[in-house]
Amino acid sequence: MSFAIGFTALCFQALVLYPCHETISEQVHKLEDNITRLEQMEVELKTHMEKNQDLIKQQILKNAKHI
Template identity: 75%
Template sequence: MNFAIGFVALCFQGLVLYPWHETISEQVAKLENNIVRLEQMEAQLKTHMERNQELIKQRIIENGKKI
């Protein structure tokens, strides 16, 4: 009886749990890659925002001198 229970448990682990583990590992790796991409995009957006703010300030100053 113990042998049968052990065999069924081993089959369950090998046929069900291990493939799920592989799928979850792949999904975690994809999420990590997406997080890295998002962080890079955030840095780029911050740089662009700062540049735009500087351009806006320059235009305001230029327009103030023209008046």
């Protein structure tokens, strides 16, 4: 009897739990990749924002000199 229960539990783990585990692991890996991309994009956006702010300041100073 205990052999049948053990065998059934092993089959359940091999046929149901393991494929679910693989799917979840794959999704977690994709999420980690997306997080990395988002962090890189955030850095790029901050850099562009700072450059744009500098350009705006330069334009304001340039226009103030012409007035």
